[in-house]
Amino acid sequence: MRNLWLRGKFHLSALVILVPLPFLPAYFADKPLPHVAEIHRQVVAGPFSLGLVTEDQPPDRGAWGERIKEYTVTFRPGDMDTIRGVFLRVGKPRSLRTLGALAEGGAYEQHADVMLPDELSGSEDLWLTVETWNGTLHQAVVPLREILGGSGK
Amino acid sequence: MSDAKSRTRLWFLWHSWLAMPIWAFLFFVCLTGSIAVFSHEIMWLFNPAMRASGDGPAMPVKALVAAAEAAVPDGRVSSVSWGGSHIAVEIRMDVPDGTSVSAWVDPVRGVVQGISSGASFQRFFRALHGWLLIYPIGWYAVSLLGIPLLGALITGLVVYKRFWRSFYRPRIRFSQGARVMWGDLHRVGGTWSIWFLALMSVTGLWFLVTVVLWDLGMPLGGGKPPVLVARADLPVVETAPRSDLDAILAAAFAAVPDMRLRRVILPAVAFVPAEVSGSSGQAPLLPDTIQVNPLTYQVMDVSGGFDRSPVHLTSIVMRALHTGDFGGLPVKLVWFAFGLLLTLLVFSGMMIWTKRTLRATAEWRRTRAAKETSHA
Known part of the structure; x- marks a missing residue:
């Protein structure tokens, strides 16, 4: 037994090859499975019903210490034929120039990095603005604590 | 034993011990990396839909896009890629479930030859090689291998006296037993792949730098x-x-x-x-x-x-140098061959180790112990 250990211990690194095995089914799944829990909300902005998704994790820190939360917006088929863009912002936008972070991505799923204030009172709202090709704005409001993730702070 | 000789022996032990405890992991990463060089070509070989039909004037791109969109209901084109004259045009489309599919369209005939979805062989091998399918732990583990690789190169050059002779007088003795053969293979192979070892360890360590920068929230893009x-x-x-x-x-x-x-x-x-x-x-x-x-x-x-931020510029160059994807098939062939040679180096190193280093380590310990008692 001791002899086996002496001879075999340096081949143990071969066990690393087993590491990818448990991840294979998820990797070859049709839709990649989320690796952390997610928060899902369906929001309605005018004629549009959009999915709002975020990881159930506290916000990230950017390079300069700013607090950032990434949101995913999902669309129904045909929605993006009339939508110019979707913007997300904490707090009510005051003008067309301050609609917030522009969601970027494909026709069915887009992502936006939303800046958060350093201190949250818990009463903030996430404002989602849909701008259509004819220039109309449609808005939806979600209490931020419901869609912040982590412990909601 | 003289001090110089003892020091050489110590370098030699460092050389052996750097890779041995993790040899199988290193072997796996070298092998998957070599295959990843040709992953796109391997896909091309097994998937006839990816092959372009050949000569002739290419159709307008909007005709190719129209054909692709007709083949995928509710598909919205997000990108069009050209891989070379032998590869069909790849039209990626977003589909309603939030994923995307690729339509392979022959640029001359304008016909959709096949549609692939999910993880491709190419992406799979890149993920297996680069992060063992588990990010970011796997990414750290793989890119950290640059350190033992670089260490093995440096100590190897110190230990192997007059290594440059292997350039003009390579000698591999097949008839004098396995130990001699593996040793010769290791020395000749190692000498010929000095440049490749240096390149792979430095570019590999760059991937470590990028993941650290990324985890610190530093922007890696254009700036x-x-x-x-x-x-x-x-x-x-x-x-x-x-x-x-x-x-x-x-x-x-x-x-x-x-x-x-x-x-x-x-x-x-x-x-x-x-x-x-x-x-x-x-x-x-x-x-x-x-x-x-x-x-x-x-x-x-x-x-x-050069009109880019230094980090972005370095990332592009390092990535291209690591994958060999910058000069077409000839460069890829060189990268593949030397990747296999590197895999062989790891294996031959392990073979030599099991046949020699265990004994050498015991001997070095004995000498040191004897010295310490004599000095005492």
Whole structure:
């Protein structure tokens, strides 16, 4: 037994090859499975019903210490034929120039990095603005604590 | 035993111990990395849909896009990629469940030859090699291998006296037993792959640097603020106007005439310009990207060559040097061959180790113990 250990211990690194095995089914799944829990909300902005998704994790820190939360917006088929863009912002936008972070991505799923204030009172709202090709704005409001993730702070 | 000899022996032990405890992991990463060099070509070999039919004038890109969109209900084109004359044009489309599919379209006949979805062989091998399918732990584990690799190279050069003789007088003795053969293979193979070992360890360690920067929240991209289409430049219409891909390409070629086209990314969001990328031939490692307004076909930004942030520039060069994907098939062949040689080096090192180093380590310990008692 001791002899086996002496001879075999340096081949143990071969066990690393087993590491990818448990991840294979998820990797070859049709839709990649989320690796952390997610928060899902369906929001309605005018004629549009959009999915709002975020990881159930506290916000990230950017390079300069700013607090950032990434949101995913999902669309129904045909929605993006009339939508110019979707913007997300904490707090009510005051003008067309301050609609917030522009969601970027494909026709069915887009992502936006939303800046958060350093201190949250818990009463903030996430404002989602849909701008259509004819220039109309449609808005939806979600209490931020419901869609912040982590412990909601 | 003289001090110099003892020091050489210590270098030798360092050389052996650097890779041995992790040899199988290193072996796996070297092997998967070698295969990953040709992953695109292997896909091409096994998937007839990816092959282009051959000569003839290519159809307008909008015809290819129309064919692809007709083949995938509710599919919205997000990018079009050209891989070379032997590979069909890849048209990626977003589909309603949030994933994307690739349609392989023959550029001459304009026919959709096949549709692939999910993880491709290429992506799978890259993920297996680069992060063992588990990010970021696997990424750290794999990129940290650059340290023992670099260490093995440096100690190897110290230990192997007059290694340059292997360049002009390589000697592999097959008839004097396994230990001698593996030893010769290891020395000759190691000498011939000095450049490749240095390249792989340095570029590998760069991947460690990038993941650290990423985890610290540092931007790795161009560093320039994103180019966006102004709201005032957008037409006021009921439904999104269709963009003419051929006009986008014409505008890009007018800005960078001698470009070898690689990809066009089409935005779904009105404020985001279309992005054309390719290499202009002057600097094969440094692609050019041209941002074009997809409705007015006005070129909004051209960036390329050395006009990038240092981190971004380093990332592009390091990645190209690591994968060998910058000079077509001949370069890939060299990378593949030396990748296999590196795999063989790891294996032969392990063989030598099991046949020799265990004994040498015990001997060195004994000598040291004897010395310490005699000095005492």
